[in-house]
Amino acid sequence: MSTITISQTTASKSDLKVVSYSKIVRGDADELDTLRKACEEYGFWYLDLNSQNGDPISVVQNVPSVFKIVEEFFDLEDAEKTRYDVDEIGPWKLNGYTPFGRNKGLVGDGKKYGVEGYTFPRDGLCNTDVEGQNFALPQVLKRHSQVLSSFMNQLHDIGLHVLRALDRTMANSEAAEDFLALNHRPSLASTTCLTAQRYPLLSEESTNAGLASHTDVGSLTILFCGERGLQVLSPDTKEWQYVEPKEGCAVINVGDSLRFLSNKSFRSALHRVVPYPGATIKNRFSCAYFIRPNLDAEFIDDDGSSWKSIDWHVRKYKAYRSATTTA
Numbered sequence: 001m002s003t004i005t006i007s008q009t010t011a012s013k014s015d016l017k018v019v020s021y022s023k024i025v026r027g028d029a030d031e032l033d034t035l036r037k038a039c040e041e042y043g044f045w046y047l048d049l050n051s052q053n054g055d056p057i058s059v060v061q062n063v064p065s066v067f068k069i070v071e072e073f074f075d076l077e078d079a080e081k082t083r084y085d086v087d088e089i090g091p092w093k094l095n096g097y098t099p100f101g102r103n104k105g106l107v108g109d110g111k112k113y114g115v116e117g118y119t120f121p122r123d124g125l126c127n128t129d130v131e132g133q134n135f136a137l138p139q140v141l142k143r144h145s146q147v148l149s150s151f152m153n154q155l156h157d158i159g160l161h162v163l164r165a166l167d168r169t170m171a172n173s174e175a176a177e178d179f180l181a182l183n184h185r186p187s188l189a190s191t192t193c194l195t196a197q198r199y200p201l202l203s204e205e206s207t208n209a210g211l212a213s214h215t216d217v218g219s220l221t222i223l224f225c226g227e228r229g230l231q232v233l234s235p236d237t238k239e240w241q242y243v244e245p246k247e248g249c250a251v252i253n254v255g256d257s258l259r260f261l262s263n264k265s266f267r268s269a270l271h272r273v274v275p276y277p278g279a280t281i282k283n284r285f286s287c288a289y290f291i292r293p294n295l296d297a298e299f300i301d302d303d304g305s306s307w308k309s310i311d312w313h314v315r316k317y318k319a320y321r322s323a324t325t326t327a
């Protein structure tokens with residue numbers, strides 16, 4: 001699928017914490033402490049998804065199949081792909097194809113150095129009984145809907161375990177018991193979704209290529225990508241640092257909503273995707289599962305204004321579409 005050549009590396013690399021999923025599920029106190037600090041200090045960390053005996057849990061093994069499924073869609077003619085334009089199907093941009101250059105910022109020269117994506121909403125694909133948007137899938141994706149929905153259910157389960165673990169770390173705070181979990185009830189509607197993306201070419205031929213600097217709108221993003229290119233803004237040095245792919249691990253980050261729900265104690269870090277020095281990365285695939293609060297969850301932003309989660313979502317997507325550098 002993807003190919004990569006590297007001549008030299010002079011890049012600054014991040015030193016993110018690694019949190020063991022099996023340890024936080026067991027309630028290991030030291031690991032919960034590491035998780036909490038990872039949310040507070042960087043807002044980015046690796047979630048080690050190897051089981052206790054060292055084997056990767058199955059969700060990691062399913063990632064290549066998901067990339068293959070969406071590649072089939074990306075290989076269609078533009079005219080066919082744009083029939084499923086994410087901005088045309090439903091008001092919340094949760095369902096369908098995001099063409100090259102749709103989000104402003106690092107658009108490269110459009111197609112060759114850009115990014116395209118396909119987004120699958122949880123309500124519609126997994127939660128079929130939740131009143132959702134007008135859910136439709138193109139034929140090439142429809143035949144894989146079972147694989148996609150079980151992949152999303154696996155990731156959702158992981159995300160809820162992480163939120164419950166964070167709730168345990170807040171036991172001594174003023175927050176109600178299970179506060180985070182209660183704002184992410186799986187049976188209630190949310191804007192939770194999976195987006196798979198393809199970057200045809202990341203190389204220094206175009207330093208303007210990749211995904212523009214942004215923070216994520218929701219609570220937790222669970223990201224899989226075997227290639228370099230992701231950068232996070234370091235809270236200490238305020239410089240961009242590469243997040244290296246790590247075998248058997250997902251990269252997790254805190255989004256705006258979880259920052260606000262944590263009373264601003266967690267960090268929603270700026271991140272972006274750019275070429276890697278000396279490397280030519282062809283066909284970089286990534287997939288991000290965005291866990292977001294229930295539609296009517298309420299929080300207060302950095303400026304002291306109150307928001308319902310769905311209104312923050314709508315505001316943020318406007319910014320993604322129109323920002324010149326940062327959203």
Ligand SMILES: O=C(O)CCC(=O)C(=O)O
Nearest residue numbers: 197216225230273286288
């Ligand atoms: O492709 C990546 O590695 C990052 C994607 C991302 O940040 C996003 O979709 O919000």
Ligand SMILES: [Fe+2]
Nearest residue numbers: 214215216271
């Ligand atoms: Fe992101």
